[in-house]
Amino acid sequence: MHLETYPDSEMMMIDLANRIAGELNTCLLEHPWASLAVPGGTTPGPIFDALSAADLDWSRVHVVLTDERRVPADHPRSNERLVRERLLTGRASVAQFIRLVAEDDGDWPAVRAKLSEELPISILLLGMGADMHTASLFPGSPELPDALASDAPPIMALTPPGDDLEPRLSLTAPVLKGAMSTHVVITGTEKRAALEAARKLKPETAPVSIVLAHATVHWAP
Numbered sequence: 001m002h003l004e005t006y007p008d009s010e011m012m013m014i015d016l017a018n019r020i021a022g023e024l025n026t027c028l029l030e031h032p033w034a035s036l037a038v039p040g041g042t043t044p045g046p047i048f049d050a051l052s053a054a055d056l057d058w059s060r061v062h063v064v065l066t067d068e069r070r071v072p073a074d075h076p077r078s079n080e081r082l083v084r085e086r087l088l089t090g091r092a093s094v095a096q097f098i099r100l101v102a103e104d105d106g107d108w109p110a111v112r113a114k115l116s117e118e119l120p121i122s123i124l125l126l127g128m129g130a131d132m133h134t135a136s137l138f139p140g141s142p143e144l145p146d147a148l149a150s151d152a153p154p155i156m157a158l159t160p161p162g163d164d165l166e167p168r169l170s171l172t173a174p175v176l177k178g179a180m181s182t183h184v185v186i187t188g189t190e191k192r193a194a195l196e197a198a199r200k201l202k203p204e205t206a207p208v209s210i211v212l213a214h215a216t217v218h219w220a221p
Contacts, residue, residue: 001199001212009187009220010046016185016218017050020123023181025056027122033060034122036095037171038087039135040065040079043127043185048087058091062118064098066126067136067170070157073101077166100155100169115154115175124179126215128208130190132198135176136160136168137207147172148203148210173203173210182215184208192219 006012020036027034038044065079073080080099088095098118102111126134133139137147140161147156152172159167176182186195195217198206 001214002216004216004218006218006220012185012187012218012220013046014050016125016183017047017054020047020051020125020183021054021056023123024054024061027180028057028060031122033062035062035064035098035118037064037066037121037124037179038083039125039127040067040069040082041127043187044125045082045086047125047185048083052087052090052092054091056091058093058095061092061095062098063087063092063095064115064118064121064171065100066124066134066176067168068100070101070167070169112153112155115171119154119175119178121175121179122181124176124182124211126176126182126184126208126211128184128186128191128195128198130194132194132201132206132208134184134208134211136170137173137210139205139207144204144207148207150174173207176211179211182211184211184215184217186217186219188221195219 024034068079069077071078128134136158138160141158143158152174154175155169156172158170198209199212201209203210
């Protein structure tokens with residue numbers, strides 16, 4: 001794991017957006033297209049704002065979410081809504097968006113087949129919760145062992161522990177571990193402590209640990 005620290009989150013978000021833009025551009029010089037997997041939640045919004053203005057061939061960038069809540073696409077907590085409003089705008093509006101949610105609720109083979117075409121992910125951006133979850137791989141989720149398995153399908157439905165979180169869709173461990181470049185962004189002392197703990201724990205307890213060995217972690221107070 002490579003850890004980069006910043007004096008404040010604003011500087012971190014701008015620097016990380018520039019880093020991702022540079023990696024996308026490098027990938028596009030060598031390949032016909034590049035895949036970018038991004039999280040939802042509140043943390044990545046400023047990264048998306050800066051990244052959407054990057055001068056690169058967005059028409060050859062394929063954007064996919066790392067996870068999604070099982071809510072309508074226009075729901076306030078929808079990750080798709082966040083990406084469409086803050087990343088797929090401006091120059092980035094011509095990027096191709098790969099939906100995790102099947103148009104037909106039973107058409108999982110089509111979703112998995114489409115995701116498989118995007119692998120390995122070129123650039124992966126992840127967040128991490130204080131409980132050491134990443135994407136929607138939550139410790140305590142009954143489906144977590146299957147999602148961590150080496151033969152897991154590229155996407156799975158998972159049930160977060162507790163009653164206050166919506167059912168989720170998430171990319172699984174093989175997909176996350178197979179990304180060509182991985183960045184994890186966290187803020188605050190609580191998550192910094194959780195990160196240090198995760199380095200010593202098994203994935204069943206700290207799912208984020210599956211990517212730490214080859215990830216660059218970006219942290220600001």
